Amino acid sequence: MIADLTRGILESFLPIGVVDILMPLLGIFIVVNVLLGSAIMLTYAERRLVARMQNRIGPNRVGPFGLLQGAADLLKLVTKEDLTPRAADRPVFLLAPVLFFAPAIALFAVVPFFRGWAVADLDAGIVYVIAVTSVSSLAAFAAGWASNNKYSLYGAVRGVAQLVSYEVPLILAVTSVILLSGSLNLQKIVEAQGIPFILVQPIGFLIMLVAVTAELNRTPFDINEAESEIVAGFHTEYTGTKFALIYGAEYVAALGWSAVIVTLFLGGWKPDIGGLIWFGLKTSAVVFLFFWFRGTWPRVRIDQMLALAWKLLFPLATINILVTAAEVLAAQALFSLEPGEALPVIALAVIAVVNIGLTVAVLALLSRVPGLARFDTQLAASAPARG
Amino acid sequence: MALFGTGAIKGLMVTLGYIRRKPFTTQYPEEKLEQSPRFRGNTFVWYEERCTGCATCAKGCPLGIIRIVTHPEPHSQVGSDYHVDVFDIDTGRCMFCALCVEVCPYDALHMGGDFEQASYGREEMVISVEDLKAMPKKPRTQFRPQMEMIGHTGDDELDEHEAGRWSL
Numbered sequence A: 001m002i003a004d005l006t007r008g009i010l011e012s013f014l015p016i017g018v019v020d021i022l023m024p025l026l027g028i029f030i031v032v033n034v035l036l037g038s039a040i041m042l043t044y045a046e047r048r049l050v051a052r053m054q055n056r057i058g059p060n061r062v063g064p065f066g067l068l069q070g071a072a073d074l075l076k077l078v079t080k081e082d083l084t085p086r087a088a089d090r091p092v093f094l095l096a097p098v099l100f101f102a103p104a105i106a107l108f109a110v111v112p113f114f115r116g117w118a119v120a121d122l123d124a125g126i127v128y129v130i131a132v133t134s135v136s137s138l139a140a141f142a143a144g145w146a147s148n149n150k151y152s153l154y155g156a157v158r159g160v161a162q163l164v165s166y167e168v169p170l171i172l173a174v175t176s177v178i179l180l181s182g183s184l185n186l187q188k189i190v191e192a193q194g195i196p197f198i199l200v201q202p203i204g205f206l207i208m209l210v211a212v213t214a215e216l217n218r219t220p221f222d223i224n225e226a227e228s229e230i231v232a233g234f235h236t237e238y239t240g241t242k243f244a245l246i247y248g249a250e251y252v253a254a255l256g257w258s259a260v261i262v263t264l265f266l267g268g269w270k271p272d273i274g275g276l277i278w279f280g281l282k283t284s285a286v287v288f289l290f291f292w293f294r295g296t297w298p299r300v301r302i303d304q305m306l307a308l309a310w311k312l313l314f315p316l317a318t319i320n321i322l323v324t325a326a327e328v329l330a331a332q333a334l335f336s337l338e339p340g341e342a343l344p345v346i347a348l349a350v351i352a353v354v355n356i357g358l359t360v361a362v363l364a365l366l367s368r369v370p371g372l373a374r375f376d377t378q379l380a381a382s383a384p385a386r387g
Numbered sequence B: 001m002a003l004f005g006t007g008a009i010k011g012l013m014v015t016l017g018y019i020r021r022k023p024f025t026t027q028y029p030e031e032k033l034e035q036s037p038r039f040r041g042n043t044f045v046w047y048e049e050r051c052t053g054c055a056t057c058a059k060g061c062p063l064g065i066i067r068i069v070t071h072p073e074p075h076s077q078v079g080s081d082y083h084v085d086v087f088d089i090d091t092g093r094c095m096f097c098a099l100c101v102e103v104c105p106y107d108a109l110h111m112g113g114d115f116e117q118a119s120y121g122r123e124e125m126v127i128s129v130e131d132l133k134a135m136p137k138k139p140r141t142q143f144r145p146q147m148e149m150i151g152h153t154g155d156d157e158l159d160e161h162e163a164g165r166w167s168l
Helices: A002-011 A016-053 A069-079 A090-109 A125-146 A150-181 A186-192 A202-215 A240-265 A276-296 A302-335 A345-366 A370-382 B006-019 B056-060 B099-103 B129-134 B145-150
Strands: B044-046 B066-077 B080-090 B109-111
Touching (some): A002 A016, A016 A069, A016 A240, A016 A276, A016 B006, A069 A240, A090 A125, A090 A240, A125 A150, A150 A186, A150 A240, A150 A302, A186 A240, A202 A240, A202 A276, A240 A276, A302 A345, A302 A370, A370 B006, B044 B129, B056 B066, B056 B099, B099 B109
Antiparallel strands (some): B066 B080
């Protein structure tokens, strides 16, 4: 396709060795620039959407419909004075925003955009995703610690508590997908989805969605930035370009995690027509979900956040893995498959029906738990009242 | 039997419904909200013909920001033997209590409806007698609601015969 065409053009005037090096670099260049551009547009999109949810208009002054707001914000931030607090640990303070931004971009290295194409088609792709995104929590802590500000430190400590808690159910939810697809390679996981795994793994999807919301520090789990409690959390002391990096990284990470969710649960680039359109649409839908959550729910308390992770998501994810493993074993015995071989669509359909039934049963059971039922009612009542 | 999560979804549906509604925002410089008849802006409407130069407004002002200087000029205006030379109202210190309007025995002073009087210095916020004469005669009905009985909403011009509790 386009890649082959570009390759052909380059090979017409360059030696093949150089082209081999140039092609991945070109891919990285395109992906990174598209990402940065979409991160800027996402800040605008979120502000407009959340504004409409709050009966406001949102930014509409810069450019037509305010479309240039992101660019204007970026320009403003870049031209601002670059302050470093006197008491800050300077090297770490300067390093933290870069360390925060890099993993968000690096996440996209393994995301399969088309059939058979990712910037780096790693065999252990999903392990890479989890490993790389853990770095950003370290960066957030480094930023909070190096700022030498009590609010930064509060934010950093909260962030670490949150990320340590939510990494566990997140990885367990991912594991259930790995069990089904029999591969760590994101490309193979997409190919294994005869039926999108959201139907086969509804509980896994829900756990993943909640855990990723926490991982991204987005409302209702934005307790480590909590602007109404601790100024701006770990990035209180950051201004100008450094703040732009942190702010942008959050949106790039939101995009990246949405792409991972799409890859794992929503069938990635399937149906394989129209190139990037389906993948883009699905990713946008998941990003919209995060914006929607922000427009609706209030911030949870830190004890609610920890209780949700350890008392609900963790046991649920563990049970989910056991059930999925049993189902996969049964399917393998029935269809006499080798371990690691992708399940046929009929097996997936049966598992989907069973799991959807189980999900409904579990949700019905959970609504009987008084604490959870109260939490749920609070989420319903928290939405801004009709007025 | 309700499922766990229905509350969360109920909350989400509320905000989703809001997206389709018209925002309440008023785009200020382009759109302006209608003011109520008794709105107090930061201008004043003064009827020279009704004023006798008695300076009751200056005495009634709790902040003492109205300065009036007059000189005798027999039969210069209706019902008055004095000519008003200076009528300075320092709106930079005014608290818009409209007590000057309430005490005026001849209903010569009224609150105006304009609220776009921003300036770069406090000196520029003093309304002089020339400014007062030039102001559009659109009195608001704060403390003089009798003007509403002739259908005045504060948006149309009233001449000196109509502005007040009785006509001249």
